[in-house]
């Protein structure tokens with residue numbers, strides 16, 4: 001996965017004192033894409049975006065298609081560079097600005113502090129579905145058999161047929177791949193979990209399983225930031241909806 005963070009400079013802002021329980025504070029965030037194939041034209045996406053995510057709550061990013069929801073999620077995960085603003089992520093004792101984190105620091109923050117369920121599974125050739133799911137726990141140092149036991153539990157809960165567990169997910173259906181992706185994102189207990197349309201390809205039964213998993217994470221104190229196109233899922237899990245179109249940049 002790409003990693004685009006700005007180098008730390010003297011201009012890096014000082015960490016704010018976040019109130020207890022605040023896991024993420026996005027401040028005055030701005031982003032425009034430079035379209036190199038269009039002679040370097042700039043496509044502004046958001047300007048002045050700001051919101052917070054607290055432990056034990058789920059914040060949904062809302063707004064029409066193209067408003068910038070996925071772009072904001074990718075900036076929080078360090079996949080997209082920011083043009084301005086700060087993304088304060090609470091680390092062990094003090095906040096770190098993801099927008100100015102060095103790549104190595106970002107990788108460390110991902111391993112310890114941020115889980116991410118992307119819209120599509122990034123398939124790794126020859127790795128079984130079970131190990132794709134267990135990997136984030138193993139990366140935290142959990143013994144492989146213990147991590148696989150938890151992976152089996154989650155895959156069973158998400159009704160992925162057992163015959164698929166030992167196979168690489170490359171040939172799985174969209175909904176099967178999404179369930180592997182959800183299990184991979186939910187297996188560890190990182191304080192902040194990002195969800196990019198985690199139920200888009202799921203049937204009603206499995207959608208409800210994801211709603212239950214989100215509810216359990218909230219009860220355990222995880223903060224969640226997600227995009228949910230399905231209004232029923234959003235209504236069931238979101239404590240707050242942040243309308244991203246409010247941060248739209250106006251064309252000159």
Ligand SMILES: Nc1ncnc2c1ncn2[C@@H]1O[C@H](COP(=O)(O)OP(=O)(O)OP(=O)(O)O)[C@@H](O)[C@H]1O
Pocket residue numbers: 033043045063064065066067068069070071072
């Ligand atoms: N890598 C990129 N390069 C150029 N433009 C991009 C890139 N990623 C996103 N965009 C553009 O930025 C705008 C916001 O896209 P984004 O995917 O963040 O919107 P969204 O609100 O998540 O939309 P949707 O609900 O349809 O998924 C769109 O106009 C999109 O074309």
